[in-house]
Amino acid sequence: MKCVDDFRLKLGNKELVPIVVGGMGVNISTAELALEAARLGGIGHISDAMIQDVADKRFNTTFVKDKTKFYKLNIPKTDKSIVQFDLGLVAEATELHVAATMAAKRGDGMIFVNCMEKLTMNAPRETLRVRMASALDAGIDGITLSAGLHLGSFALIEDHPRFRDAQLGIIVSSVRALQIFLKKNAKHDRLPDFIVVEGPLAGGHLGFGMDWAQYDLATIIADIRQYLEAEHLTIPLIAAGGIFTGTDAVGFLENGSAAIQVATRFTAASECGLPDSVKQEYLKASEEDIEVNTISPTGYPMRMLKSSPSIGSGIRPGCESYGYLLDSKGNCAYITAYNRELALHPGISLKNVSVPDKTCLCTHMSNFNCWTCGQYAYRLKDTTLRQADGSYQILSAEHIFKDYQFSVDNKIALPAPLTSS
């Protein structure tokens, strides 16, 4: 019986354990988590979502405080179009996060940065160019582009000296999205080095509508393989979304995927950036506690725990501090929804405002109050031990990684019980 370790992912000049720990913004996939995946011979992701906030927490910088101060007078205003990012500071924060991570890298694996194009930052092209270029400058092994893929993103960095040597990949959820991307990028003579095919059971934003349940990952991968074969293109496919055991992974590897990308199981790892109390929420979730909703201002459905504090919250838009979802005209669907609620309830005290249909994703992701997860988060409790106090034992990333790598027969290895000292 085969296990994941019987396969290898060839990428550039490397042969890797075919396990990719997916990007989880905002700093849920920490440098520590990505470093473990790389040390063990796979691929780990950090994320550049809300990079200035992440840098402040990691390096005690003051990017967010300084931006808030600079735009202070705009806070009561509904028009956020003047709130811009200083590109030099975006580069500085990115370089800090990436360079420190790469300097700590050990082992034969790789570390990529997850760049969500929907973080339009009131200047989509300019900010994305700086985000990608400064990650490359700071030595990242590769970039995984997700959530968006509409900007001709490769063109933004085609003059970068590392454009052809870094691993550049994309996340798609349909053969159509892949076709559009390849068509737009055809003139750069630069194919993606890998394609993550993400199905409807994934965590984070979904590349599907609310009819997500009608799709399945294996069929999408088969469609994409057929298309690539017809076009005589050889690009490694990485299957993602709902791969919960080593046996699930082997199923995809035997059917032509070159690797698998996983995330939800690593939310129970000590290296994951979620606070311990939130990890316990994930661990104790049951199937009924998980929903796909449309509260993300990006317009993409998102899966999360129904108990996420972000749901129904009417917090004041935090654009002067953050503003990562402002489009090129300074709009965000949350600002519109929030202002509608204020207009509907004249005189309401700000602390009583509730916005049912959208959320201030920046503020809530920064505070770990949007508990996004994959569909199988409700199985996390089967991956660990329950403690005498009712809480669940937190795992090491190494334990989870090796369970994916070596397990057979749909088994999940439980951790050794903690011994009290």
Ligand SMILES: Cc1cc2nc3c(=O)[nH]c(=O)nc-3n(C[C@H](O)[C@H](O)[C@H](O)COP(=O)(O)O)c2cc1C
């Ligand atoms: C907590 C969490 C946060 C995520 N955040 C992002 C993100 O910021 N960008 C992204 O491209 N994918 C994100 N994802 C998707 C994962 O990278 C991954 O592709 C997917 O969740 C794999 O499916 P699984 O969680 O069932 O293993 C997130 C997933 C989780 C569970």
